[in-house]
Amino acid sequence: MTKSRGHSIAEQWFKNKGWKWATFQKEAAAAYLDGKSGLVNAPTGSGKTYSLWVPILIRHINSLPAKEPKANPKEPKTKSKEPKAKKGLQVLWITPLRALSKDLFRNMELAALEMNLTWRVGMRTGDTNAKDRSDQKKQMPDALIITPESLHILFAQKNNSELFKNLHTVVVDEWHELMGSKRGTQTELAIARLRNMNPNLQTWGISATIGNLNEAKQVLLGMRFPEENSVIIKANTDKRILVESIIPERVETLPWSGYMGTRLVDQVVQIVNQSNTTLLFTNTRSGTEIWYRTIIEKYPEFAGIMALHHASLDREIRDWVEEALHDERLKLVICTASLDLGVDFRPVDTVIQVGSPKSIARFIQRAGRSGHRPGVDSKIYFCPTNALELIEAVSLREGVAKNILEDRPPVAHAFDVLAQWMMTLAVGEGFEEAALFEEVRDSYGYQYLNRQEWEWLLGYITTGSSSLTVYDEYKKVERVDGRYVVTSRRVALRHRLSMGTIVSETGIKVKLQSGKYLGTVEESFVTWMKPGDVFTFAGMTVEFLRIHEMTVSVKKAQGKKGFLVRWAGGRMPLSSQLSTFIRERLADAIENPFKEKELAKMRPLLELQAERSMIPKTDELLIEQCETREGYHVFIFPFEGRLVHEGMSIILAYRISKLTPITFSVAMNDYGFELLSDQYVDFEKLLAENDLFSTKHLVDDIYQSVNATEMAKRKFREIAAISGLMFQGYPGKNVKTRQLQASSSLLFTVMSKYEDNNLLIKQAYQEVLTYQLEEVRMRNALDRIATQKIIVKKTPKPTPFSFPIMVDRLREQLTSEKLEDRIQKMIKQYSNAD
Amino acid sequence: MQIEIRGEHFILLSQKAIFWEETQTLLIGDLHLGKITHFRKEGIAVPPNAIDNNFKRLNELVQNTGATRIIFLGDLFHNQYNAEWELFHDWRMQHHYIEMLIVIGNHDILPVSLFLEADIAVHLNDYEEGDFVFTHHPKVDAIENKFVFAGHVHPVFTTYGKGRQSVRLPCFVVDNHQAILPSFGVFTGGFQMDLTKNRKIYITTDTKVFSVC
Incomplete structure (x- = not known):
């Protein structure tokens, strides 16, 4: 094959840079130039951007008339004539983070300049100022770096199909990260639209390694994409990851529960001092603040060389921290997931993870934030925050060694995102419903969308109810000449202001x-x-x-x-892969306590557990019962991870509550769960007479028990905001909108009570069932329990296993008592107390 | 549940209203009629069926108590005029034999003439009768020799029980100089109240009122 002009220029460019055109980059280029779509699977720091940007430039060069760019490649500033016909936007580069866009922009623009191209690269994020936005409106750059939200905003413009007329390529960066969220669904919808406008659109994703890469590719390309036109290109990285746990001198140093881990501060600082630059990851924003304070109090010399980074800090502060990281001005940055993604900070050579990362993939990704220099290993330390996490340390190491990677399941059937999208299109150019229905069904997340659901959604945005006969003044989307459009400027403005899928507290x-x-x-x-x-x-x-x-x-x-300061935030459940390891290691801890140093450390704790109760073997299920001032506790330890425990606990509570009027408050962690009640339950008798762990009627019982709790109501908060039920207000005009504010729980109550088949309410239940009470996972766990011997222990005091669950205040209630009876009992306690 | 205030008898009703026996008067706070339609007009799809619930409960109340008078403690109608007012107007006309009066609340921005036309006496500030003052905003300081009935805050209370149980319900808040009513409207939120000295809280389910200590 003779080399194309673009190919030679690219080759020269790599040579000038002193870089090697890596094999996967070459493969990606070949596939791209062959017209294919697909995924590039490569970690950060591997040159993944160039794997697609370079071939895009090659394509551009090859499309130019023969004379221009080669004339004088060494002189970038020659005033070559602008190409006669401005083609406008040709490439969209979607990135999940605004912070990433700046760096991308620099790299992409520089590469184009160095190849002596007059290609314009632009940026469009929430930070883009009004002038740049209006410039872009007049003349789009050739390539635009954009976030999913900003892309949706483009679709809310009147003439948007004109904008995308010449678009031939979409690249989605960090696709693994976007895919599992509603922002991923947003991206899917936008791409389905673009693909509809241009059936020859090439779509590429860049993804880190996840368990379901093939699925990730299909989610990106949609349902109708011909398989033979798509590829997955894998970078061959043999970067080693070294995992080390920080082990306390004595296990007593660690609390039985808790998630801060600051007791190991001395050992942590020692590691920091031995390293060049360290990133310390905590699981919560409050965690970063606590660590910062703890270190500065004990080691004041860290003032000035240590910084904080989390999502609630001002953008400017975060930018400063990122700059300072690049420039090697910082020794230590304490951060949350806010630094999970993003550009490489070359000085970073050490990563410390405080507390359970909950998934092996996340742990590996964080490890990858260190050691970017070629040939350097990534090093990550695991700092346990409580004693039981020592087991996790072993499990993590094993998971990394075996290269176990969890799936990122994509979001399906998000009616809230779809309702918002329909509004967006109606605000923009309007839509013809039959065509849009087909287009939406092309996207993976809505492949099973049916006509009834679609018509409900059309009703929702036009008449505000499922019935299309309305008598009142509801006004949002109208039908004009067969098209769904928004004519009211106020409705349009309000929609533009409330677009997006990231819902935060005020x-x-x-x-x-x-x-x-x-x-x-x-x-x-x-x-x-x-x-x-x-x-x-x-x-x-x-x-x-x-x-x-x-x-x-x-x-x-x-x-x-x-x-x-505390911020609300979900708790991440332990992945099932990681919990499997933990179950095995726990059994190990009893049988071969000295196999791993972490487990040896845990010995005193395990001995105490054995003394007060017992340590279950893999074929045993431990149940502990004890009474405290709070009431009667039942603890059950399946070691299946938070997600399964959440479901199992409410199903068990539900099944028992069917037998007798009783109220439970349930709590769980990754090891087990608790049923707490004001009444004693004879668990042995109950188990002898009933099959509480049965898989019979499981689906039915799951539905019933979700109904009996407030789980769906809590899920509804996000759905209400995304689907436009909660207007957050005009910027700077907070008072004006007070009349229009209703809490999501009030909306949930009214909507579920007064409207049958409300899809958004249904979605709330569906999200609980999908993300919290997944049937398959629960069935597997119950099947496993069926093979186990159940042992009930009555303990005089809480045990090392049960204590962390007992002190958890995040609880779900489930009751079969009459409300009036419960209140009677509670009030009695009030008067007794007085 | 009956309580005695200044020698007169008041029944706290689970329909979230108070019935004053001596004068056969219903006290109703914070109906927020029109709120659902107001939201809907702004493109927020609250189900319109919920509107009927307010009237259903009003009918129940009037029938069960045989009241001859209703005092609305403000926030009867949520903001600007909309079609829901006509529903209320019809309801009012069906109950023409009942005397009705309103003390104006912060949400009652309808022209006074509309109330008058519906044969509802309007009091822009407080309405006084004997020892009692009827108003919208609760008074911060006690009025000498008077007892106040107010709305506005939409009080709710959370009771806790053994086994980390809790229940959050609308409540009546009664102290030595003032009683605050729960909000009546179906589409209204709540504000958490605490127990303090000299304050009695009566929580209510849909069927029963309970005194919390």
Whole structure:
């Protein structure tokens, strides 16, 4: 094959850079230039951007008339004439993070310049200012880096099909990250639209390694994409990952429960001191603040060389931290998932994970944030936050060694995202429903969407009810000449302002007196603060001065210890892969306690567990019962991970509650779950007479038990916001919208009570069933329990296993008692107490 | 549940209203009629069927108590005029034999003439009768020798029980100088109240009122 002009220029470019054109990059280029679509599976730092950007440039060069670019390749600034016909937007590069876009932009533009091309690269994110936006409206760049949200906003413009007229390629960066979220669904819908406009559109994703790469490819390409036109190209990376646990001198150093891990601060600092630059990952934003404070108190010399990074910090602060990381000005950055993705920070050579990462894939990804230099290993330390996590340390190491990777299941049937999308299109150019129905069904997440559901959604956006005969003044989308359009400017504006799928609690800005913004805290945190109260935020101790128009003014407070800011946030469940390892290791801990050093350390704790209760073997299921001031506790330890326990606990509670009027409050962690009641339950008798762990009527019982709890109501919060039921307000005009605010739980109550078959309510239940109570997983667990010997132990006190669950305050209630009876009992306790 | 205030008898009803026996008067707070339609007009699809529930419960109340008078403690109608007012107007006309009066709340921005036309006496501020004051906003300080009935806050209370149980329900809040009614409207939220000294809380389910200590 003779080399094309573009190919030679690219080859020369790699040579000039002193880089090797890697095999996977060449393969990707060949596939792309062959007109194929697909996935590039490569880790960060491997040159994955160039694997697709270079062939895109080659394609461009080859499309140019023969004379121009080669004339004088060494002189980038020659005033070559602009190509006569401006083609406008040809390439979309979708990225999940605004922070990534800047770096991408730099690299992509530089490569184009160095190849002496007059190609314009642009950026479009929530940060893009009005001038750039209007410039883009006049003349789109040739390639645009964009977030899924901003892409949707383009579709809300009047003339958007004109914009995308010449688009031939879409690249989605970090697709593994987007795919499992509703932002992924957003991306799917947008791509389905673009593919409809141009059937020859080439779509490429860049993904880290996940368990379901093939599925990831199909989600990206849609249902009708011909398989033979698609490929997965894998980078051959043999980067080694070294896993080391931080083990306390004595197991007593570690608490039985908790998730901060600061007791190991000395060992952590030692590791930091031995390294060049360290990233310390915690699972929560509050965790970062606690670690920062703990280190600065004990090791004041870290002032100035340590920084914080989490999603509630002001963009400017985060940018500064990222810059400083690049420039090797920081020794330690304490961060959350906010630094999971993104550009490579070359100075980073060590990563510390505090607390369970919950999945092996996430652990590996974080490990990959270190050691970017070729030939350097990635090194990650695991810092347990409680004693039982020592078992996890062993399991993680094993998971990494065996290269176990979890799946990222894509989101399906998100009616909220679809309702928003329909609104977006109606605000933009409007849509013809039959055509859109087909287009939407081309996307993976809506492949099973049926006519009835579609018509409900059409009703939802036009008449505001499932019945199409309406008498009132509901107004949103109208039908004009067979097209669904929004004519009201106010409706359009309000929709544009509330687009997106990331739902957060109302953020209150925190500002220093000097005017510098620190970031945001949640409204619920601020409501109970008084002037003079001190709290820790952004690594600073600050004093609350006043709150005015959604902004808290603070000043620096010296030497005082204050409150910790807390943010609401879901708890990640342990992946089933990781929980399998944990079950096995636990059995190991009894049988071969000295096989692993972590398990040897745990010995005193396990001995105490054995003394108070027992340690179950793999063929045994342990149930503990004990009574405390709080009531009667039943603890069950299937070691199946939080997700399974959540479902199993409410099913068990439901099944028992069918036998007798009783109320349970249930809690769970990754090891087991608790049923707590104000009544004693004779569990042995109950088990002898009933098959509580049966898989019979499982599906039915799952439905019934979800109905009996508030799980769906909580899921509804996000759905209500995405589907446009909760208007967050116009920027800077908070008061005006108060009349239009109703809590999602009120909406949930009213909608489920007064409207049959509301799809959004249905979605809330479906999300619980899919993400929290997945039937298959539960069935497997129950089947496994059926083979186990059940042992009930009555313990005088909580045990090392049960204590962490007992102190958990996040609880679900399930009852079969009459409300009035329950209240009678509660009130009696009040008067007894007095 | 009956309570005695200044020698008069008041029944706290699970329909979230108070019946004043001596004067055969119903006290109703925070109906927020029109709110559902208001939301719907702005493109928020609250199911319209819910509107009927308010009237259903009003009918029940009037029939069960045989009241000859209703005092609305403000926020009868949520903001601007919409079609729901006509539903209310019809309902009012069906109950023309009942005397009705309203003390205006912060959401009652309809022209006074509309209320008058519906034969509802309007009190822009407080309405006083004997020892009692009827108003929308609860009073921060006690009024000497008077007892206040107010709405506005939509009080709810959470009771806790053994076994980490809790239940959150609408409530009546009664202290020495004032009673605050739960909100009546089907589409209204709630504000959490605490127990304090000299304050009695009565929580209500759909069928029964309970006194919390």
